[in-house]
Amino acid sequence: MKNSRSSIMRPFGLPDSVSTPVATPLSPSVVYGSANPDELDAQYEGKLQGYTYSREGHPNADVVAKHLDAMEDADGGVVVGSGMAAVSCVLMGLLQSGDHVIGADQLYGRSLRLMKEDLPRLGISTTLANPSNIDAVRAAIRPETKLVLVEVVSNPTLAVADIKGLARLCSDRGILLAVDNTFTTPRAFKPFDYGADIVIHSVTKLLAGHSDVMLGYAVAKDPALNERMRVFSVTTGMTPSPFDCWLAERGMLSFELRFDRAEETAKKLADHLAGCPGVKRVIYPTREDHPDQMRALELLEGRGCNMVSFELNGGRDAANAFARAAEGLSFAPTLGDVGTTLSHPASSSHRALSAENRALLGLSEGFFRVSVGLEDPDVLCGIFAEAVSAAT
Numbered sequence: 001m002k003n004s005r006s007s008i009m010r011p012f013g014l015p016d017s018v019s020t021p022v023a024t025p026l027s028p029s030v031v032y033g034s035a036n037p038d039e040l041d042a043q044y045e046g047k048l049q050g051y052t053y054s055r056e057g058h059p060n061a062d063v064v065a066k067h068l069d070a071m072e073d074a075d076g077g078v079v080v081g082s083g084m085a086a087v088s089c090v091l092m093g094l095l096q097s098g099d100h101v102i103g104a105d106q107l108y109g110r111s112l113r114l115m116k117e118d119l120p121r122l123g124i125s126t127t128l129a130n131p132s133n134i135d136a137v138r139a140a141i142r143p144e145t146k147l148v149l150v151e152v153v154s155n156p157t158l159a160v161a162d163i164k165g166l167a168r169l170c171s172d173r174g175i176l177l178a179v180d181n182t183f184t185t186p187r188a189f190k191p192f193d194y195g196a197d198i199v200i201h202s203v204t205k206l207l208a209g210h211s212d213v214m215l216g217y218a219v220a221k222d223p224a225l226n227e228r229m230r231v232f233s234v235t236t237g238m239t240p241s242p243f244d245c246w247l248a249e250r251g252m253l254s255f256e257l258r259f260d261r262a263e264e265t266a267k268k269l270a271d272h273l274a275g276c277p278g279v280k281r282v283i284y285p286t287r288e289d290h291p292d293q294m295r296a297l298e299l300l301e302g303r304g305c306n307m308v309s310f311e312l313n314g315g316r317d318a319a320n321a322f323a324r325a326a327e328g329l330s331f332a333p334t335l336g337d338v339g340t341t342l343s344h345p346a347s348s349s350h351r352a353l354s355a356e357n358r359a360l361l362g363l364s365e366g367f368f369r370v371s372v373g374l375e376d377p378d379v380l381c382g383i384f385a386e387a388v389s390a391a392t
């Protein structure tokens, strides 16, 4: 025997250092060793801070949670593997068979599917209602209604929910109000300041911001609800990968700058598109011609978002020609990337609807949703103007 120590024996440990890294280290370890059974006991009892098995929690997820908690003025939020995991954590981790939940009628596609298909299968009944119309939501309430789920600005028609009215209604009736704040982000809207009980994010979008991470976050005001969501997320294996958390933190450090830039450009692009011949209408929440402008100005306190929707004259042929001519812009079903992306609801998110139902929502073949990125605003407006004129 030449070696007294096998090369696979662990741990060699990290080198001693009196200085600390500025950037968060990546901790991919799945397991964490403790000194002895007494210390492990103390860890499980919460008397000592430590990690055990990364599905139960790991340093990179905790760092991301701290950032997000600070942004939402919250405490104890849960970071999970995707935005949909966060939505599931709220709906499936907090509700039970026999409960009833009300969802906004224009929720993110997969949230709608969860409401329509999966919750009813588990004995949780659901109703969809227009969140801009308090009377419609009130009419949907039943004695067993436990939760209302809404988005502040709807996809893709950018209607603004009556969050103040909903918060009053929900608090009067002892119903939880959950707000998916993905489109508006904590930079433009703080759901807890307006009476929400739970905030949800797809961190995948603007917060991480580079289309290279999937991550979600959910947080409640009530610590007991956070604990239930945390336990549910661990049991069902929603834990995010340390690498995704590490990348998300890197993205979040520039989130405010990116949001401010994209929001400013979006306002400019909306006004620019409104002046382009060939554009039938432009939708941006704070524009004068938006039906919910007053509500948008009040809730967003003068801020906006990076999303602009518009309708071209000329149907599918014009849409194809526009996407072809829009050089340098990705035609891709996401949002919040550093680059501007285009989505066409009639062929993607809303393709399952009949043409009549799409028409009811105003989603013609010429309708595009734009997620504005960080390009030079004048260059971007130029690209759109040229593509619109090539298409129409």
Ligand SMILES: *Cc1c(COP(=O)(O)O)cnc(C)c1O
Pocket: 082, 083, 084, 085, 087, 108, 111, 151, 180, 182, 183, 202, 203, 204, 205, 214, 215, 216
């Ligand atoms: C993308 C999105 C989700 C889902 O997030 P993923 O990270 O893709 O799972 C939920 N809500 C909204 C509003 C979204 O835009």
